Amino acid sequence: MLGKDRAANAPDRYLRQRILPEIGDSGQEKLRKSTILIAGCGAIGGLQAELLTRAGVGKIRIADRDFVDISNLHRQVLFNEQDAADRLAKVEAAARKLRSINSDVEIEPHAVDITPRNIESLIDGVDFVLDGTDNFETRYLINDACIKHGKTWVYGGVIATTGMVMLVEPRIGPCLRCLVPDPPSPGSIPTCDTSGVLNTAVGVVSSFQATAAIRALCGTVPDRRGLIHVDPWTLSFDFFKIERDSNCPCCIQDKFEFLESKRTSWTAALCGRNSVQVSPPTDLLIDMSALRARLDKAGRVEKTGLLLRFISEEGEMVIFPDGRAIIMETTDEAKARGLYARYIGT
Amino acid sequence: MIKVSFKGAEHTLEGNTTVRKIIAALGLNPESVLAMRDGKLIVNETFIGKEAEIRLISVVSGG
Numbered sequence: 001m002l003g004k005d006r007a008a009n010a011p012d013r014y015l016r017q018r019i020l021p022e023i024g025d026s027g028q029e030k031l032r033k034s035t036i037l038i039a040g041c042g043a044i045g046g047l048q049a050e051l052l053t054r055a056g057v058g059k060i061r062i063a064d065r066d067f068v069d070i071s072n073l074h075r076q077v078l079f080n081e082q083d084a085a086d087r088l089a090k091v092e093a094a095a096r097k098l099r100s101i102n103s104d105v106e107i108e109p110h111a112v113d114i115t116p117r118n119i120e121s122l123i124d125g126v127d128f129v130l131d132g133t134d135n136f137e138t139r140y141l142i143n144d145a146c147i148k149h150g151k152t153w154v155y156g157g158v159i160a161t162t163g164m165v166m167l168v169e170p171r172i173g174p175c176l177r178c179l180v181p182d183p184p185s186p187g188s189i190p191t192c193d194t195s196g197v198l199n200t201a202v203g204v205v206s207s208f209q210a211t212a213a214i215r216a217l218c219g220t221v222p223d224r225r226g227l228i229h230v231d232p233w234t235l236s237f238d239f240f241k242i243e244r245d246s247n248c249p250c251c252i253q254d255k256f257e258f259l260e261s262k263r264t265s266w267t268a269a270l271c272g273r274n275s276v277q278v279s280p281p282t283d284l285l286i287d288m289s290a291l292r293a294r295l296d297k298a299g300r301v302e303k304t305g306l307l308l309r310f311i312s313e314e315g316e317m318v319i320f321p322d323g324r325a326i327i328m329e330t331t332d333e334a335k336a337r338g339l340y341a342r343y344i345g346t
Numbered sequence: 347m348i349k350v351s352f353k354g355a356e357h358t359l360e361g362n363t364t365v366r367k368i369i370a371a372l373g374l375n376p377e378s379v380l381a382m383r384d385g386k387l388i389v390n391e392t393f394i395g396k397e398a399e400i401r402l403i404s405v406v407s408g409g
Contacts, residue, residue: 040409133409192408234354
């Protein structure tokens with residue numbers, strides 16, 4: 001067997017990728033010199049990360065706000081039962097797994113909620129952005145930031161047995177707001193709570209997104225621009241032509257409404273999780289040791305990697321270093337805010 | 347008449363209307379559905395004449 005160092009540097013590691021005329025030695029070298037952001041590391045983001053780590057992208061920045069839950073495991077390929085039992089931050093579990101797959105790739109995990117306050121620093125220096133999120137609020141933010149800074153990104157979404165993918169090339173092709181001008185109202189579209197998710201649909205969508213990234217990083221231009229709509233259950237695949245909206249507020253009028261609002265949701269119910277995320281109103285970095293000592297007097301506290309898990313008579317919460325907390329076993333946002341104020345403070 | 351397909355079901359509606367009204371007539375939210383004709387996105391304000399075939403697909407948010 002090859003030792004770890006030899007395995008990482010073995011000349012034939014990418015042989016079957018380099019002999020593809022679509023990639024070749026020059027494409028492989030471009031991948032090695034590339035930096036990408038994967039925004040969200042759940043189902044589609046996790047598989048994108050694995051595929052692109054194996055493909056040899058030089059540096060992968062991953063941002064995600066959540067921790068691993070047992071209900072993730074049927075579709076989120078980077079995580080295992082122990083990660084869920086330990087309630088590890090997804091980016092932490094993902095980084096560990098990805099580094100074990102390809103130690104040549106630099107993995108840069110960020111356990112943060114993506115907001116107007118941090119999106120521009122997250123995309124700074126990256127060559128391509130992949131959407132691994134599960135909500136439109138964050139996607140419109142990514143769209144604004146990427147159009148403003150000229151970063152190519154790829155939208156992807158999955159629900160039930162269907163999925164969608166669209167490559168967004170700033171000022172060249174349509175952007176997200178050319179496709180869907182305004183975010184659908186809360187409650188107006190199906191969620192994983194109400195419709196479920198087929199894990200193979202996740203695989204199809206993630207693969208199209210990762211392929212778009214590889215092509216863009218290798219410098220090849222797509223043959224056609226538009227929206228892919230797939231349903232692996234019914235064996236259907238459609239490609240729809242989408243044109244730029246001549247009145248698009250974002251990519252035509254340069255109005256970055258989501259980016260410039262600098263507004264962050266104070267609370268957010270998490271899709272399929274019977275839990276509520278509470279965010280601090282400003283960026284902060286918590287002294288986790290001091291908080292742990294304080295919470296020890298009020299209940300049971302466990303440190304799980306980057307995070308603290310706190311269990312009191314009133315419930316359980318998981319606390320992140322950026323000041324966010326996920327309050328478990330409730331969808332009552334007022335109750336969640338109350339528990340946050342009581343134990344973490346505002 | 348206009349033929350509208352959505353999630354495998356076919357509907358027949360009167361023409362001379364807009365995409366937005368067609369979507370609403372099926373009890374759907376125009377914000378959450380995309381309308382396609384001849385393999386191309388058409389916006390909700392598009393006027394549809396007497397005959398057309400339109401396919402509706404839901405916007406996908408999960409991930």
